[in-house]
């Protein structure tokens with residue numbers, strides 16, 4: 001397979017974690033005989049410094065010619081006082097909007113050796129393996145009219161059938177290649193938009209007889225994500241509920257710093273990025289944790305390129321390195337072995353190597 | 367003090383828990399020389415059966431002549447298929463709206479002997495003592511226009527300055543008689559209504575120099591309620607965010623079944639009710655847990671009548687009975703002593719007695 005990837009390192013620890021993830025990507029390419037062509041572009045604060053624009057035209061052009069985007073992180077105190085249009089985050093919002101990346105995937109999976117950092121009891125979270133599918137381009141975030149005077153303010157929660165259908169379809173498709181369970185979250189006892197949402201989920205059901213569907217109210221979902229998170233497989237919801245629930249879910253397993261994400265459109269073109277931020281306070285020290293960005297590369301292989309086996313191999317290697325007791329400084333506990341960003345990524349690459357070698361040995365023995 | 371209270375037992379376990387709570391209320395009245403006049407009214411399914419109306423006119427009239435309302439719970443399978451206007455829950459929505467009960471108070475406090483039932487690690491939750499103040503009569507739940515066709519649907523999130531000011535003022539006042547910390551939750555990086563909300567909180571600050579104020583985004587609050595809930599004192603937010611966050615917060619300490627709530631208006635008239643539902647499956651067996659309703663009575667004494675000491679005494683007694691190892695069946699663990707609804711309430715009354723007696727002895731010795 002031959003793929004073009006635009007890499008946008010961004011600000012803070014972005015360049016370090018992205019460099020590590022790209023080295024893992026290239027290692028996987030080598031093992032599995034794929035060619036990944038990498039081009040680098042500017043976004044965020046770095047792009048403001050260089051081009052006076054958090055999302056320069058040349059970056060957009062680069063992305064338009066590629067098959068997927070890998071992003072590090074944007075933002076930092078240097079640009080905090082900038083006007084809205086010259087804020088690093090604006091680059092992120094604009095790129096999602098420009099490429100119509102309506103489906104935001106936020107997986108949360110328990111990693112055994114990280115559970116000690118979870119605020120929840122181990123029994124509750126040890127089997128967590130869920131995927132929140134958040135609608136990313138509609139709802140309250142973009143609805144018109146939106147107005148504010150000194151005396152009143154108004155936002156509009158609006159969804160069209162087409163917007164709901166495409167996100168619901170994508171969630172059904174994800175559920176059928178996972179454990180076959182879909183939880184649709186709404187507030188249908190109160191909101192008209194939720195009633196249409198629920199109606200469309202019910203209409204779509206017939207097309208996915210292999211998927212078991214449940215409806216869940218957003219407030220009761222917020223409870224159950226704490227009391228029984230292992231009960232969820234795929235959770236699909238609108239933009240605002242998805243924002244709240246995906247952030248809530250991100251802290252339950254103690255692995256917030258290692259969570260990847262994807263923002264995808266219907267043709268599987270997508271942008272992949274770690275959930276964590278640019279952490280300017282530790283930037284340039286080589287101590288950042290690259291796991292979230294490496295796992296974002298795995299999501300890219302799976303969701304944009306359909307390389308299921310390669311993605312699973314990266315996920316396995318990442319978990320194995322943690323289980324072997326190797327951590328970056330952020331996750332270190334007494335007795336654990338602390339590695340730099342690049343050393344940690346190298347462990348992952350070695351782990352890929354090992355398994356490749358043992359696979360080859362296996363094959364020659366059979 | 368002489369107060370009139372309308373008691374609305376409602377459906378399911380409502381009558382049992384309310385009867386227990388009223389007995390505690392009367393015991394407190396006797397000890398502290400207050401007279402509480404109790405009148406009973408119908409609401410919910412029971413009211414539908416008797417009057418074909420989940421909130422009959424005579425119930426409203428009764429409430430209008432009283433100083434506070436104590437409610438059990440409404441709802442049950444018997445009325446689940448009723449049309450919207452004849453659903454038990456409609457009685458609850460209508461009474462809140464009729465009396466303009468805009469301030470919904472949802473306290474969450476760790477009770478040491480119940481922490482074992484928490485999904486969170488004991489260290490994280492043992493010091494939790496927070497109060498969520500939810501705006502209850504505005505926002506997405508009531509905003510116009512609200513429309514739905516087969517092709518699109520729309521809800522409106524609207525707040526006036528007056529609506530925001532009164533809830534923010536009430537939250538500041540609550541914070542100053544607690545630990546002096548107020549967290550205002552919004553989504554000001556996205557929503558116009560949140561920007562007005564944040565502006566008004568900032569304007570109000572000057573009037574409450576004794577209160578420390580922080581702004582927090584709703585998604586990051588959803589995380590921190592899990593990772594560090596003990597950091598919160600009073601949390602104030604709009605209707606939808608409050609719905610989600612108060613339900614999320616309700617499960618963190620393992621004491622969901624014992625949580626009280628209040629819905630209050632500016633003159634301190636209020637409706638008090640347990641957070642739990644009508645639990646029709648155990649209704650009439652005398653095994654329901656009356657703690658949440660008893661603690662709702664404590665809230666009534668504190669917030670509607672200003673009887674701070676009496677309220678604290680009920681809270682102390684409830685905690686003491688739990689700490690002595692007495693539970694109703696829902697909270698029983700191997701080795702705990704299981705009591706019926708009325709036996710448990712009696713333990714609380716005895717606990718009040720004891721302290722009253724020891725106070726008298728103390729006084730006569732001094």
Ligand SMILES: [Mg+2]
Nearest residue numbers: 243244247585
């Ligand atoms: Mg968020």
Ligand SMILES: [Mg+2]
Nearest residue numbers: 219609610613
């Ligand atoms: Mg709720």
